[in-house]
Amino acid sequence: MNVKKVSSIATAVLFSAIVGGFFLGHVLSPDGEFTTSERRRLAQFPEISASTLQSGTFMTNFEKYSLDQFPLRDSFRSLKAFCAYNIFGQKDNNDIYETEGYLAKIEYPMKENQITGAAVKFNTILDTYLQDAEVYFAMVPDKNYFLAEKHGYLRLDYDRLQNLFFENLSPDFQVIDIFDTLEIGDYYRTDTHWDQAKLAETVDRIAEGMGFTDRLTGAYTENTVENFYGVYAGQSAIAAEPDTLTYLTSDVLDGCTVTNLETGATTVYNLDKLTDGSSMDNYDIFLDGPAALITVENPAASTDRELILFRDSFGSSIAPLFVEAYAKVTLVDLRYLSSEYLGDYVSFGDTDVLFLYSTTILNTSEMLKVK
Amino acid sequence: MVFSGIPFLYFFLPPLLGLYFLIPGKFSWGIRVKNVLLLVFSLLFYAVGEPKYIWLMLGSILSAYIFAQIIDRLEKGRGILLAVSIGISLIPLLYYKYAGFFTENINSIFGADIPVLRLSLPIGISFYTFQLVSYLADVYRRRVPAQRNPLSLALYVSFFPQLIAGPIVRYSDINEMLDHREHTLENFSAGALRFVVGLGKKILLANTLGELCDLYRSTGEKTMLFTWIYGIAICCQIYFDFSGYSDMAIGLGRIFGFHFIENFNYPYMSKGPAEFWRRWHISLGSWFRDYVYIPMGGNRVSLPRWMFNILTVWFLTGFWHGAGWTFICWGLYFAFFLVLEKFAKPVIDKIPVVLQRIGTLFIVMISFMLFDAATMADFVRNVGNLFNFANLAGAETLYYLRSYAVLLVMALIGCTDYPKRAVLRLAEKTGTAPVMQMLTPVFVTGMLIVCTAYLVDGSFNPFLYFRF
Secondary structure (H helix, E strand, C coil), rough: CCCHHHHHHHHHHHHHHHHHHHHHHHCCCCCCCECCCEEEEEECCCCHHHHHHHHHHHHHHHHHHHHCCCCCCCHHHHHHHHHHHHHHHCEEECCCCEECCEEEEECCCHHHHHHHHHHHHHHHHHHHCCCCCCCEEEEEEECHHHHCCCCCCCCCCCCHHCCCCCCCHHHHHHEEEHHCCCCCCHCCCCCCCCCHHHHHHHHHHHHHHHHCCCHCCCCCCEEEEEEEHHHHHHHCCCCCCCCCEEEEEHHHHEEEEEECCCCCCCEEEEEHHHCCCCCHHHHHHHHHCCCCEEEEECCCCCCCCEEEEEEEHHHHHHHHHHHHHHEEEECCCCCCCCHHHHHHHHCCCCEEEEEEEEEEHCCCCHCCCCC | CCCHHHHHHHHHHHHHHHHHHHHCCCCCCHHHHHHHHHHHHHHHHHHHHHHHHHHHHHHHHHHHHHHHHHHCCCCCHHHHHHHHHHHHHHHHHHHHHHHHHHCCCCCCCCCCCCCCCCCCCCCHHHHHHHHHHHHHHHHCCCCCCCCHHHHHHHHHCCCHHHCCCCCCHHHHHHHHHHHHCCCCCCHHHHHHHCCCHHHHHHHHHHHHHHHHHHHHHHCCCHHHHHHHHHHHHHHHHHHHHHHHEEEEHHHHHHHHCCCCCCCCCCCCHHHCCCHHHHCCCHHHHHHHHHHHHHCCCCCCCCCCHHHHHHHHHHHHHHHHHHHCHHHHHHHHHHHHHHHHHHHHHHHHCCHHHHHHHHCCCHHHHHHHHHCCCCCHHHHHHHHHHHCCCCCCCHHHHHHHHEEEEEHHHHHHHHHCCHHHHHHHHHHHHCHHHHHHHHHHHHHHHHHHHHHHHHHHHHHCCCCHHHHC
């Protein structure tokens, strides 16, 4: 048998084996429900009916299904990421990049209308509800602030962002600058968020600005959860080393009563999230993850002062560190609770109010439900 | 459904291949059964993408079948029947593709208020209409006899490899193959190789360069350097997108025993616009030559008439690509350079070949910037940005240049025949042809797996020529 014939046979067999093998693999393997790497539900086999066939929606949904349920899906995504980085020399894959051992997502371009829109929305909350309160604002830099410029990645112009935002924010907000209290080491390598155990300086800066330093002891016990794969670990599809998730406990926090009307959670840290399959993100142990409204009541407080924290997900892990300084902390997430209903659920008055928002949210402020 | 998608690759193709090659091909009934199977799968291929328009295509085929039978049998009045049959074949194309354009322009010119039709274009209508027209014309010219078997004619028109994006296969090129074709291991293997080469061009190069073009379109930083990057990227994207799809079509045809004409021949190696169009979308260029330009008299006419012929052909070529003024201008833009090239040939011939090639590439790049522009104003602005020395580059430009540099270099090299020549020369000089031969299955496997990885990673995979 000559070489050409052997080559032809091998080509035909391999080609047929690949297309046929994955066809059978797809058809015979059971469909998955979730993708933990991307933290979402997988598309299921679409409904077949005369109307879905006629309208073309069956085929559209079938394409999504065939992609989501493809055998060895995560391995294929990893191969794609490998090729993008190492063969085609691309700097990022699906906007995720790795540098200094950290995974980060490019946040670009800066949307000026979103930045000014955020300020306008916060001003609206101030005017509507917070006339009698002491109101503070602290901006949380995303990881790109520390990584992008140094390594040649696209980044927001953070100076311009701050200038633009604070120019439009009401002067009644007292601004607390926490940028210089943070460094890249304070963030998880594989996640967007910061590490609660490394926020002492940031908490001190905010406490100093808001005047509750004397009510903080800072006495906590560090607890860890191994093998924490943050949100970027799955999105990047590269083999990232897991982080160690840290959460701080104390007798005060243990004695607090948490009220989360959506989930019924009653503790500051919901460790059930690690094992009961209700969450695909271990960061959700902090105050039960994303929630419109949560209150934390501290029976051991030395004051009757209350704090209302308007926040994004960064607030979940830093809020417990404010708790010992207040009798009650109310966390409001305007992404899930529209401002027009705030008065129905939150008692405003002579309280401390802190707006704590990351630059990422400010650049996509359309998601804040403020009317 | 497109070839470069999971549903086609891993749900449509495997059962078809399995069934097709289970049917013995050595007997004449085997070929007939294979043809029926191909027809059924081709209609299924069309129906899943465009269920409501399948009857339109079948109606067009039936009409052409009946008219061809009559034209073939008649001695007199055949010309009128040809005109009527071609007119009927063109009606769906004119209605679905151009009705909106015409009403918009009539409204605009005459201040009328005719409701503008916003119709979705039936997939592949521009391609299969041209195939039907060429079939009718060839029957009229007695180049081919009318096909007696309606199923064979339906298979010729609806055969899925060339149905939605060409090449525009002539009936005269494959009528013999409909009844007599060889199914060999060599054909299957060569077809598979050609298919994955096309798949790689489409998925790895065209789609990724498409992302770069999207970045340019959406950026506020339209610097001079970024505009040049965009210009190069859009040329490469369109080339790899379309030639990749043609490769896949030719490869699939070969797997099933059909030999389709080549559609591209390294067009970016051309030394002038005329040569470019002899190498670019060959099946379309030759269709217009044989069914429009030459019947109008070609170049064997007076100078004004020749100019008119050229303008007509290139107006229609642009208009075929899309119902919009940018497409018409795109066609006429080439007409201008073809005429210029014709008259200035003595001068052009004195220019060094390398400069002729660079000049051609520049003309083509500008043409594809026009092709890609949403409006003429966008096009003018983008061309202006090519020479905006006051705004050379910015952070975004440099980032994307770094991120896409390897891909751009690969794409630019891939547009030439240098890699092919290098491999052949290496095999010849070192006597490694057998090794190269044995690497073919490795290449096919690797490319298929990597392309699958890219498909699985992304869920959005539009095909540029899908709606033509």
